[in-house]
Amino acid sequence: MLYKVMGRDVFKDFVKSLISDYEFIGPKKKDKAVHDFVPIKDISELDINYKRTTIPPAKKILFPPDEKLVTYEVNEKIKVRPLIESSEKVLFGINAWDINGMNFLDRFFVTDFIDENYLERRKKLIVIGMDSEPTETNFSPSMDSEYAKDGFDLYLTELKDRYFIRINTARGDEILKKYAVTEDALVKDFKDYNNYMDNYRKKFKLNVNIKDFYDNFELIYDDDEFWKRVAKNCYSCGSCNLACPTCFCFNVKDDIELNLKDGNKTREWDSCMLPEYGLVAGGLNFRPDKENRLKQRYRCKLKTFFDKFGRYACVGCGRCIEVCLAKINIADDINSIKKEVSV
Amino acid sequence: MSKPKVGIFGFTGCGGCQLEILNLEDQLLDLVSAVEIVHFTEAITEHSDNYEIALIEGSVTTEHDIERVKKIGDIAKIIVAVGSCAVNGGLNCLKNLYGVERAKELVYGDKKDWIDSIEVKPIDEYVRVDYYARGCPPNRLEIVDIIRSLIIGRKPEIPNYPVCVECKRNGNTCVYDFGITCLGPVTRAGCNSRCPSSGTGCESCRGLIDDPNINAQKDLLAEYGLTVEDIISQFNLYNACKKVIAKENKK
Amino acid sequence: MAFDIKYKDKSNKSSIYVPEIARINKIQQISPTEKIFDIVFEDDKNQNNFNFEPGQFVELTVFGLGEAPFSICSNPENKDFFQLCIRDVGNVSGALHRMKEGSKIGIRGPYGNGYFPYEKMENQNILLIAGGLGLAPLMSLIKYILHHREDYKEVMIIYGAVNPENILFKDDIQYFSSRNDISICVTVDNPDAGWTGEVGVCTKLIPRVDFPVENTCAVVCGPPVMYKFVIIELEKKNYYPEKVFLSLERRMECGVGKCNHCHIGDKLVCVDGPVFSLWEIKNLKEAI
Numbered sequence: 001m002l003y004k005v006m007g008r009d010v011f012k013d014f015v016k017s018l019i020s021d022y023e024f025i026g027p028k029k030k031d032k033a034v035h036d037f038v039p040i041k042d043i044s045e046l047d048i049n050y051k052r053t054t055i056p057p058a059k060k061i062l063f064p065p066d067e068k069l070v071t072y073e074v075n076e077k078i079k080v081r082p083l084i085e086s087s088e089k090v091l092f093g094i095n096a097w098d099i100n101g102m103n104f105l106d107r108f109f110v111t112d113f114i115d116e117n118y119l120e121r122r123k124k125l126i127v128i129g130m131d132s133e134p135t136e137t138n139f140s141p142s143m144d145s146e147y148a149k150d151g152f153d154l155y156l157t158e159l160k161d162r163y164f165i166r167i168n169t170a171r172g173d174e175i176l177k178k179y180a181v182t183e184d185a186l187v188k189d190f191k192d193y194n195n196y197m198d199n200y201r202k203k204f205k206l207n208v209n210i211k212d213f214y215d216n217f218e219l220i221y222d223d224d225e226f227w228k229r230v231a232k233n234c235y236s237c238g239s240c241n242l243a244c245p246t247c248f249c250f251n252v253k254d255d256i257e258l259n260l261k262d263g264n265k266t267r268e269w270d271s272c273m274l275p276e277y278g279l280v281a282g283g284l285n286f287r288p289d290k291e292n293r294l295k296q297r298y299r300c301k302l303k304t305f306f307d308k309f310g311r312y313a314c315v316g317c318g319r320c321i322e323v324c325l326a327k328i329n330i331a332d333d334i335n336s337i338k339k340e341v342s343v
Numbered sequence: 344m345s346k347p348k349v350g351i352f353g354f355t356g357c358g359g360c361q362l363e364i365l366n367l368e369d370q371l372l373d374l375v376s377a378v379e380i381v382h383f384t385e386a387i388t389e390h391s392d393n394y395e396i397a398l399i400e401g402s403v404t405t406e407h408d409i410e411r412v413k414k415i416g417d418i419a420k421i422i423v424a425v426g427s428c429a430v431n432g433g434l435n436c437l438k439n440l441y442g443v444e445r446a447k448e449l450v451y452g453d454k455k456d457w458i459d460s461i462e463v464k465p466i467d468e469y470v471r472v473d474y475y476a477r478g479c480p481p482n483r484l485e486i487v488d489i490i491r492s493l494i495i496g497r498k499p500e501i502p503n504y505p506v507c508v509e510c511k512r513n514g515n516t517c518v519y520d521f522g523i524t525c526l527g528p529v530t531r532a533g534c535n536s537r538c539p540s541s542g543t544g545c546e547s548c549r550g551l552i553d554d555p556n557i558n559a560q561k562d563l564l565a566e567y568g569l570t571v572e573d574i575i576s577q578f579n580l581y582n583a584c585k586k587v588i589a590k591e592n593k594k
Numbered sequence: 595m596a597f598d599i600k601y602k603d604k605s606n607k608s609s610i611y612v613p614e615i616a617r618i619n620k621i622q623q624i625s626p627t628e629k630i631f632d633i634v635f636e637d638d639k640n641q642n643n644f645n646f647e648p649g650q651f652v653e654l655t656v657f658g659l660g661e662a663p664f665s666i667c668s669n670p671e672n673k674d675f676f677q678l679c680i681r682d683v684g685n686v687s688g689a690l691h692r693m694k695e696g697s698k699i700g701i702r703g704p705y706g707n708g709y710f711p712y713e714k715m716e717n718q719n720i721l722l723i724a725g726g727l728g729l730a731p732l733m734s735l736i737k738y739i740l741h742h743r744e745d746y747k748e749v750m751i752i753y754g755a756v757n758p759e760n761i762l763f764k765d766d767i768q769y770f771s772s773r774n775d776i777s778i779c780v781t782v783d784n785p786d787a788g789w790t791g792e793v794g795v796c797t798k799l800i801p802r803v804d805f806p807v808e809n810t811c812a813v814v815c816g817p818p819v820m821y822k823f824v825i826i827e828l829e830k831k832n833y834y835p836e837k838v839f840l841s842l843e844r845r846m847e848c849g850v851g852k853c854n855h856c857h858i859g860d861k862l863v864c865v866d867g868p869v870f871s872l873w874e875i876k877n878l879k880e881a882i
Contacts, residue, residue: 033520055514065512069611074657078698082609112865113850116609221879233559235505235528242511249854252611252847253500256658258373258491263658265611269512270853274504275554277855280845281662281684284818290556292880296857304860323511325519325528326559496692497659497685 002167003185004176006156011163014180016043018090021179022126025061026092027053037061037091048093051133054323056245057094058102062121063109063248069117070265074256083264086120095132096148096155097140097315101245102127103151107309108248126171129155131200137318139206139331145315146201157193164193208334210302210312217303219341221295226340230333231291233326238271240320240328241297246313247271272297294328302334347494350382350394352415354401354408354466355435360426361385361400363483370487377494395420396493398476398486399466402428402435405459409469416470423489424465424472427479427548432584434479435463440583465584474499479548479581482534502532503553506545509536518544524567526577529555548581610850613655613700614640619675621695625760627681628727629691630667633701634675646670648735649709649841649869653849654678654686655700656693662686663846665868666704667730667763669737679730679762705849708867710735710813710839712742718837719748719805723824725796725816729753729762731841731868732815736770743775750803751778754796754816758782758789796820800827807833815841821882825872838872842881 006014018024019040027050030036035050037057072080094102102122109118129152140146148155153172157164164185167173176182185193220226241247249270256263270277273294278287287293305313314330321329353361365386367374381391397419403412416422427433438446443462447455466472474493476486485501492499502508506527510517518525518539525544527536531552538545564574620632635641646652646666655661662684668677682691690699712735720739724732732751739746751770755761761780770778779799781792792799797820812833814824821840828838844856844863856863859878861870875881 031516031521034516036514054516055511060514065514069609070613072657078615078657078700080612080615080700082612084609109852111851113610113852115852117611233556233562235507235556235559236554237505237507237528239507239511239517242508248852250847250852252661252853254655254658254660256491256495258370258377258487258494260377260495260658265655265661267611267847267853270847270855271504271508272854274508275552276503278845280843281687282681286818286844286880299859300854300857304857307860323517325507325517325563326556495659496689 002173003190004165004167004182005185005189006163006165006176006180006182008161008163010180010182011156012043015046015092017179018092018128018175019043019046022090023087024090024092025057027057027132037094040092046093048130049133050093051135052322054243054319056098056101056243056317056319057091058098058125058127059105059245059247061089061091061125062102062118063105066266066268067117068264068266069252072263074261074263082116084117084120086124088124088126090126090128092128093130093132094127094152096129097138097143097145097317098245099127099129099148099151100145100315101317103148104246104305104309104311104313104315105248106151107311108305111309126175127152127154128172131157134204135318135322137206137321137329137331138204138316139208139318140316141201141204142206142208142210143312143314143316145317146204147197157196159189159192159196162189164189164196206318206331208316208331209338210334212338213302213334214306216337216341217299220337221299223340224291227291227295230328231294234273234290234294234328235326236273236275236290236293237325238273239323239325240330241271241273242269243319243323245315245317245319246301249277272300298330298333301330346377346379347396348381348391348394349378349396349398349490350391350415350419351380351384351386351398352382352400352411353384354399354412354429355404355463356401356426356428356433358385358400359480360429363480364398364486367483367487374487374490378490392418394418396423396490397421398423398425399429400425402432402463402465403469404435404438404461404463406461407459409461412466412469421473421493422466422470423474423476423486424467425476425486426481427477427550427581429466430475430477431550431582432463432465433548433581436583437579438463440579463584475501477501477531477549478534482537485533504532505552505555506530506532506534506536506539508532509534510539513540515539518542519563519567522567524564524569524577526560528563529557529560546580547578550582610852611702611848613653613661613702616640616699616701618693618695618697618699621693624679624762624764627683627760628679628762629682631678631680631690632675633678633699635701636698641675642673644673644676644704646676646704646734647706647709648712648738649731650704650706651731651849651868652676652678652701652703653705653846654690655702656686656689657698657700659689660686661700661847663705663849663864665731665734665841667733669741670734671738671741679727679733681727702849705864706868707865708869710841710869712738715739715811716745717747717809719810720746720750721803721805721810721812722749722751723753723796723800723812723814723816724751725754725820726756726760727762728814728816728820728841732813733763733766735813736766736776740773740776747809748805749776750805751776752796752799752803753778753780754820755780755782757784758786795823797823797827800824800831803831807831810837812838813840814838818843818882825882828872833872835873835876836871839869840872840875841869842867842875
């Protein structure tokens, strides 16, 4: 890691140059409730003071909601071609927990088999991180995710009169050299940065005791009453999964044009909360109940991947709490578990 | 392979479903080259009783309708109900809430006896329906998908998940965030979240999913200030023929 | 970037979702609902490189229609083609059943790191228990064992079918019966007038097996409802859970550990399975 500082006056020109030279994706106000990460053509569209983003920016780019994986032509001979579309992009203003969400997906999509569709896009994505205001439902510090250790090229932290920059890659270093005048970070800069981080962490009001949940999960696992209560109002609508920065489940579909010649394989986001998730040909459904599906979701988020990768498949962004119309609250549920098992 | 013959028929409704097929634009030519359309009430004057697939729009509201729909049922190998009226009775079913006689009187006054009008029912009350292209209007891409699936011999995939899924895939802000109520969480998707994407709440024109959480939906609507009557009328707009919902709500 | 060091780059850049073109060489209807398909890759190179283990599966694409996983039922030592035994129940299997010899399909695989551990089974008695279509994945193992017969001790097959016409692999069963180094017992739930064999579920034959448990491996494959009852019988006889192997079915979309549909607890059937030992399954809630 390399540390530099950049003056506030330099920042605007730096962003302007990136917008003019790159395919630039950044936060833009969508409506009174949320911001959305979209292609930015002019700096006036960019609003880095965002709070809520319904759809995680990195997931949307690297693993789009629907994506053609393979195309084919069905004639005498069948021609099959992989479709891996990627172009160099700058993802600007993504916050630490969403970077950590992307880091999880990075790990996931290259484990066992390498998903080239994801990987190609990931390699070409220039990530410039910046902190954003946490929402009331955010519990990232409990999940060790309010700070990004890696997965970005540059991370800009706004101090009073300057930006503190963490440079994580040679690519980031080159971009910075080319587009901005910077200085090496000095002791005072580090001190101010540390102060800033202390204050920033205080903005997160929600805490969860994930360790308790992890330790007691197997104990609560067979308590059907508990899971029925948690899932009582669940709509099985999948909003929690679809808004999650680490959820990766998908369906693959084959389709063909009406000419019966041009076909493709497409994947689209799926959700483990939907009734058909465990349905196999012949009509047997391995997960027919919503409480069972919810339990499995919690297992996947808060246990499975801690055991596999040493990190949770949850970064504490709180999106699933915000989007749930049934008010299912993963933070409350994590915190309730110790009380449940001690009764 | 010879092209399957298709008949497109209209019953009681606004005719908008047939219009949706005509509105296919780019895909209309592909469609008419993939199948042979032998009857299309709204578009062609030719008519033949020789067809394998029948697309039926509208609900059954007269004695004459019953005869017609049964005749189609005798001929067609596969019947697709197209649009809310055909699928679950649709808006027309609101008439049933008044009772047929009262409704006739309200509309036609002392001439009511001239009118052939019976209780509104979806077509599957009279003929077997193989597939349902839901919605008001139906999603034309879904109609194409059903026809394509029938040509290649696949069971058409009609979603059994709620509209929320499509809203999220489309990156919509939930309309509840703006204080607008929406039946999306219990309504079958497949419309590509048409209404919420344009900022209005879902009215459940595609009917409910197989296992809707009606209680949760009632709690939610009540929280947004709707009375029991409001909630019932919301559910009834497109689903009055499905009495189960009205009953559920009165509990 | 830090990210680069986390994965090993492969030289082969083709996507894991691209199927190779293969041809259905031969179709045999072996029961009212099942057919066996002989499949050969169009490209000889793919055919030569296609090595599978007993218990592994492939993802089969019917172009334009869909993709589904199927267990391979032929002898892994046969390099000329491989076979799938498929029941007509879904979109893809239904389309396959309508296909003719010579039709083209797509194949990805073989997949499944958890296959029948035939090396661990060497010098053991082998008890194979199959129900219905569950015989298909076991056939691959049975044929492998017969190919290397001297490496194994006694081999016994218990096979349960719903009724006599649903008995699969009748020719193979006849052949096994004619050999004296493998015993096979077939039972049906609903016998017809001509049936002279066993009647009832396959679990009731297990008590009669008298292999010493310390050097016996049991292999089980069948419909999900069968497992619970088979396990009870095997446990009554004190079979070692680490020597009992079961092949599990779940919904799969990708076969390569990405779509996550086949998870059972912390495991994925596609990459960790589809074959698991009873010891693993006992510690995997909801597997059975």
